[in-house]
Amino acid sequence: MAKNTIKVRAKIKGGKCVVKTLIKHPMETGLRKDKKTGKKIPAHFIKEVVCEHNGEKVCVANWGVAISKNPYLSFRFSGANKGDTIKIAWTDNKGDSDSIEATVS
C-alpha cells in the first residue's frame, strides 16, 4: 500500500464544491526504454480514481498511460457543505493503492 501520495483541496466556491487533487505516481507508459539496459520500462499507471463525498461516489476516473506523471484531477459538484468529507482513492495496474480523506473548507 502506497502512502502519502495524494494531496487534495476541496473548497466551496460559488455554491459548488471544487475539488483539486495531485497524486504522486510515475504513470509509466510501458513504451520508454531504460537508457542503460535498453529494456522497456514496464507500464505502471493508475487505472482508477474514486472520489467520494460523504461516502457517495461523485466522480470515478478511468485512466490509461496517457495521463501525465504525477497526475492532476479537478472536478466540481453541488450539495456539499463546509466540514463534509471528501475521499480520494486510487488503484494502479500493479494492484497498489492509496487513499486520503479531506475536509471541505
Next chain:
Amino acid sequence: MNLARRDILKLGLTGAALATLPIGVLVPDRSAHAAYPEAVFKEKDLDKALQDLFGTSDIPAGDIKIKAPDIAENGAVVPVSVSTSIGGVESITLLVKENPSPLVAHFELNPRADGYIATRIKMGKTSPVIAVVKADGKLYSASKTVKVTIGGCGG
C-alpha cells in the same frame, strides 16, 4: 445488474442495444461503478475505441468547451479541461487521435457533479483532442487540435 451488463459487453453488441445500457451511470445508491475498459485503453484506432465505448463513432458536435493550449509547451504535460452546460451529464471521455492508443481517460460523474473535469495529459504529437460527453443517454462531441513541437533547447 452489473454482471449482466459486462456479459453483454463481451458479446460485442453494437448500436441501439448498447446505447440503452446504463454504461457509466453513477447512482447514489453505492452500487459498483462500471468496469475498467481494459481493452478500449489498448485500442489503437480512434473510431474503434469510440465504437467499443459508445456503440458508434458518429457522434454529433455539442456545446462542449475544450480548454487546451494551441501549442503545448511540453507534450508530456498538457493541461486540458472539458466543460459543458448540457444537463444530465453522466460521463466525459477524453481521446487523443494521434496517440498510440487514443483513449486517454473516461470520467463517470454523479448527477450532482458539474459537466467539468480538468487534468494533464500526454500527447505524442500534434493531434485533435476529442471530448465525448454522455448526457441523458445522448452523446455529444467536441474537438480541438493541440500542436506538439520539438523545442530548441534540447526538447
Next chain:
Amino acid sequence: MKKLTKKLGILLLALPLAQVAVADVSPEEELVKFQNYYKQKFPDVPFQDFANGVYSIDPASREQWEALEEFPPYEIDIEEGKRLFETPFANGKSYADCFENGGIGIAQNYPYFDTEKKEVITLALAINRCRIENGEKPLKYKKGKIAKILAYMAYTSRGNTLDIKIPNKDALEAWKKGRQFYFSRRGQLNLACAHCHLDNAGRRIRADILSPALGHPTHFPVYRSKWGELGTLHRRFAGCNKQVRAKPFKAQSEEYRNLEYFLTYMSNGLKLNGPGVRK
C-alpha cells in the same frame, strides 16, 4: 541539424555581443546596465515578473504555466523536503543547527562569498557541508533528496528579496570569473550563455522562446516537465552546456558556483519564487 546550424549562423552574425571588458568592471554599474537592458527590451513586463522567466514575456505559455501552478507538481516535493529537513542526523543534530534562523527563510542569502575560505558558497554546498560535519554522507547535487530539501528551503524563502554582496577583492574576482564564463563561447555550437539569454532573449530557437537571464536563479530548484521531477540550478547549467555540445562542468564545481554567484547578483532586487515549474 543543418537547418538549425544555418539559422544559428545567421543569428551569430547579427550579434551585438556585450563587451567582455577586462579592465575595471564595476559590478554595481554592470547590474544597472544589465537590468535596464531587459527593462527596455521588454517594457511591458513589471520588474518582479522577470522572476517568472519566459512566462513574463509569452502569454501562451504563461497560460499553461498558470494551469500547472494551480496545483504544482513540486508541492509533493516540498512536503518530502520538509520531512527530510526536519529529520535529525544520526548524531542527533539537524540542518537547523547549521543555518541561521534554523534554515528557514534564508535562501536569498545564497550564494555568498566566504572571505575566509575564499570561495563561493551555494545553498546546496552548505547543505552537504552540514551533512559532512555531522557525520552524514553528502547528497548528489543535481536531483533527488538535495533538490527536495532545497525546494523546502526555497519555499520558506519565497518573497524574500535577493541582495547578494561582493564584500572584497577576492569576491570580485569570483564574480568576474562568473561573468567571464557567461560571455565565453563554448561547445560545438560555439555559443555563450549571453548569446541566447542576453542578446536573443525573447526570440525563438525552434519552438522554444529564449528566456531573459534576469530572473534565472530565482525559481530554483525547478520541476521541469521534461525531467518529470525536480532538478537543481547546476543540473540546468549542465544541461544547457550539453545542449551547445559542450562538456558540462560538475555540479558545484568552482566554475558553476562562480557562474551562480554572478547570475544571482545580477538578479538582485528580485524576490525569490522557488521552487518553480517549467517545461
